[in-house]
Amino acid sequence: MEEKIVQLIKAAGVVGAGGAGFPTHVKVNANAGHVIVNGAECEPLLRVDQQLMSQKADLVVKGLEVVMEATGASRGTVALKGKYHDAIKNLTRAVAGKPIDLFILGDFYPAGDEHVTVYEVTGKIIPEGEIPLKVGCVVNNVETLVNVACALEGQPVTDTYLTVTGEVPKPMTFKVPVGTAMQEALALAGQDNLEGLVIIEGGPMMGNVVRDPELPVTKTTKALIVLPEDHPLIRKRNMSLAHILKQAQVACIQCVRCTDLCPRHMLGHRLSPHKVMRGIKYLQTGEEVLNMALSCTECGACEYACEVMMLSPRRVNAMLKQELGKNGIKLTPSDGREAVTPGREFMKIPSQRLVSNLGLVPYNVPAPLEEIDYRPGKVTIPMKQHIGAPARPVVAVGERVERGQMIGEIPAGSMGAMVHASIDGVVREISNHIVIEGDGVGGVAK
Ligand code: SF4
Ligand code: SF4
Incomplete structure (x- = not known):
């Protein structure tokens, strides 16, 4: 079994x-x-x-x-x-x-x-x-x-649940077919004019700013948060990496608060973000510092911690991880003798304080789950919505497909995930995604 x-x-x-x-x-x-x-x-x-x-x-x-x-x-x-x-x-x-x-x-x-x-x-x-x-x-x-x-029960993943909230008339949670354009999901929550607004895909701590609202939601999309473009969270997200690095070099006072509040550090991991900042400051990124960057989850707790100097060890770690990844450098395993830091219970970040610190109090409202049957006129389904190899398309342009039909398979000998059509329709384009044009115009089915 x-x-x-x-x-x-x-x-x-x-x-x-x-x-x-x-x-x-x-x-x-x-x-x-x-x-x-x-x-x-x-x-x-x-x-x-x-x-x-x-x-x-x-x-x-x-x-x-x-x-x-x-x-x-x-x-x-x-x-x-x-x-x-x-x-x-x-x-x-x-x-x-x-x-x-x-x-x-x-x-x-x-x-x-x-x-x-x-x-x-x-x-x-x-x-x-x-x-x-x-x-x-x-x-x-x-x-x-x-x-x-x-x-x-034999039902493949064709839809994804997500919360649409923030600067939208009707914050709500619903499911839409995988591949639905983000701007269509926003319209379902009443927001169809994005002028002066920015979308974050995911949570405000770990999510990413969306540069193109026509991008599709995927199996892993959990939320679309709409915020004014001058919101402090967006201003911080939009800071260039060069600016972040410069700030790290000139403004870090080595107060260690980012390390005190780092959840992985509190579990005894070798990660100490203040040391990464020191390494950047003095251009000393030896093996110890690089290992630290590799074990960072990019949770952003260190950004919360650095409320006085407003620095971002998270972004510095992310940059280092990206560079190390390109060069195939992986984390050196620990000796497995981690121990929790004393006082951990008192160092946890209370959720309410986080909401307030991020300037999100006005948006911290319910987003009721409603079961809607949304049928987009078109979906764009990425072949890679998962860790591992992208799925290999198994349909042809012009082919008719049905919702739930497998359209991408796992390449032989690889780790990956199968991908299925999320609407009935005709395949119009195949590249690193498959575009399916649906039957009729989009909308919420009655
Ligand atoms: S909290 Fe900020 S100023 Fe203090 S060590 Fe960390 S990055 Fe530097
Ligand atoms: S982003 Fe990384 S360094 Fe910062 S608190 Fe989270 S795990 Fe620690």
Whole structure:
């Protein structure tokens, strides 16, 4: 049965919906004792997972049970925050009599960093550069488990749930077909004029500024946050790398606060962002500093920490990681003897303070989940929405396809994920994406 589960998940093209899109059939093809659902959703303004856990509690638990069966795990835990009252109520009912418990995480950022989540739930530290399996755990995102449950019924991933919020008339959460243009998703929330506005795809801490609103949503899109172009968060995001580096060199006072608040440093990892800043300042980026950059998750807690000088160790690390990646340099494994720093409990960043610090209080509003049946006139489906090799197109231009039909396969001998048509229509273009023109004009089906 375990092999059959893995094959069904693979055939459905399920990838981690909450991060970089790690193929789920690869993740669950392992032996683990404990499967943890990461329901922290700790980035401000995001509202997908908390509502899925409430409105689709049975599906989430079913997905969790499937992964437990595939991995042979005897224990399952849904880790979520105490403020998700409806989710807690519905999940408590859904897990009754099952070897699954709920774990209430503190309301801090980044409770959803999987190293942090695993430590909070189990008390075990995943060594630097390792994955949760190293300590016997598999961690899955909430929407991923909904997709796993659907995969067992033969339903491939064709849609993605996302929160559209910020400077929009009607903040809301809904699902749209993969490949829908972002500007269409924004229009569903009432925002069809983007003049003077900027879109962030993902959370305000880790998301990216979108330069082209016609770009498609993918299996991993969790949120589109619209902010005025003069919002402090956008101004900071738009700072050039040259400016960031210059600031790091002239303004870092080595106060160490960024290191004190770095969640990976607090788990005993060798990462000390103030030392990276010192290395940049004195142009001394030796092996120790480079290793630090490689273990950075780009969570942005260090930017929050540097509220006086307003520097960005995160951007500096990201730049170093990019350069090291180009040269094939990887993290040197640690000795696995990490220990939590004293006082960690008192150094966590409270979510409410983060929202306030980011200037997001006016936008910290509900974005209710509504089940709509949106049918775009056209979708642009990337062949790479996941970690690993891009999918290989298996359709031709002019070919008619149906929603759910496989249009991209995993190249032989590679790690990757299958890709499926998200609407009925005709293939109009094939490159590193497939464009499908739908039947009729787009809109919300009645
Ligand atoms: S918090 Fe800012 S000023 Fe202090 S060490 Fe870190 S980067 Fe430098
Ligand atoms: S972004 Fe900053 S706080 Fe987050 S892991 Fe990297 S160095 Fe640590």
